[in-house]
Each structure stands twice: as structure tokens, then as C-alpha cells.
Amino acid sequence: MDANRHAPxxxxxxxDGTCEVAIGELGSPMFFGxxxxxxxxxxxxxxxxxxxxxxxxxxxxxxxxxxxxxxxNFTVTWHGNISTVTTxxxxxxxxxxxxxxx
Numbered sequence: 001m002d003a004n005r006h007a008p009x010x011x012x013x014x015x016d017g018t019c020e021v022a023i024g025e026l027g028s029p030m031f032f033g034x035x036x037x038x039x040x041x042x043x044x045x046x047x048x049x050x051x052x053x054x055x056x057x058x059x060x061x062x063x064x065x066x067x068x069x070x071x072x073n074f075t076v077t078w079h080g081n082i083s084t085v086t087t088x089x090x091x092x093x094x095x096x097x098x099x100x101x102x
Contacts, residue, residue: 009069012076012083018044019081021099025069026059032066039085041099054101064089 010023022040029035040057062073067090077084082100 010071010074014078014081014083016081018047019083021076021083021085023069023074023076023085025062028068029064029066034061034063034089035067035069036060037062037069037087039097039099041083041101043081043101045101056099056101058097060087060095060097062087062089063092065091 009025010021012021013019020042022038022042024038024040026036026038036059038057038059040055043054045054062069064073073088075086075088077086082098084096084098086094086096088094
């Protein structure tokens with residue numbers, strides 16, 4: 001797989017379906033090194049207009065003893081349509097990222 005390409009491995013929506021969190025891995029980790037993951041959050045800002053969305057995407061490293069991303073490596077919590085993604089790795093402290101488009 002091209003290191004700059006990724007397929008989201010996990011998708012989650014808020015309760016009313018206006019916000020989506022997609023988490024994926026870019027390439028694969030080398031030996032016991034970190035993997036690079038993306039966290040992409042999309043908000044549907046106007047359900048009457050196709051493509052009316054606000055998108056935020058970040059890249060960060062996951063230090064997980066050279067293992068690939070799986071569902072044990074993150075949690076997504078919701079407060080309305082504000083999402084917080086917390087990453088968990090064997091070789092790092094938990095890291096939290098909060099997304100709010102307003």
C-alpha cells in the first residue's frame with residue numbers, strides 16, 4: 001500500500017448522524033517503530049446541500065510496539081456533535097484530540 005494512502009479502518013457517527021469520525025493508518029509501522037494514523041472528522045453543515053460539510057484531518061504517530069492500528073488503540077466519545085478521540089499505544093501515554101467545528 002502506498003504510504004500516503006489509507007483506508008479508514010474505523011468509522012463512527014454521532015447520535016444524529018451529522019458528524020463522522022474516521023480513523024485509519026498510513027502504510028504500516030516499520031519494525032518496532034510507530035505507525036502514522038489519521039483522524040478525519042466530517043460535519044454535515046447543511047443536510048439540504050450535497051457536499052456542505054466541514055472536514056478536519058490530523059496525522060499523528062501511534063507508538064504501539066510496531067503493531068498495526070486496531071480498535072483497541074482508540075476510543076471515541078461524544079458530547080453532542082463534539083467528538084474526542086483518545087489514542088492508546090503500548091509505548092505511549094494516552095493522547096486526546098477534541099474536534100468541534102463551531
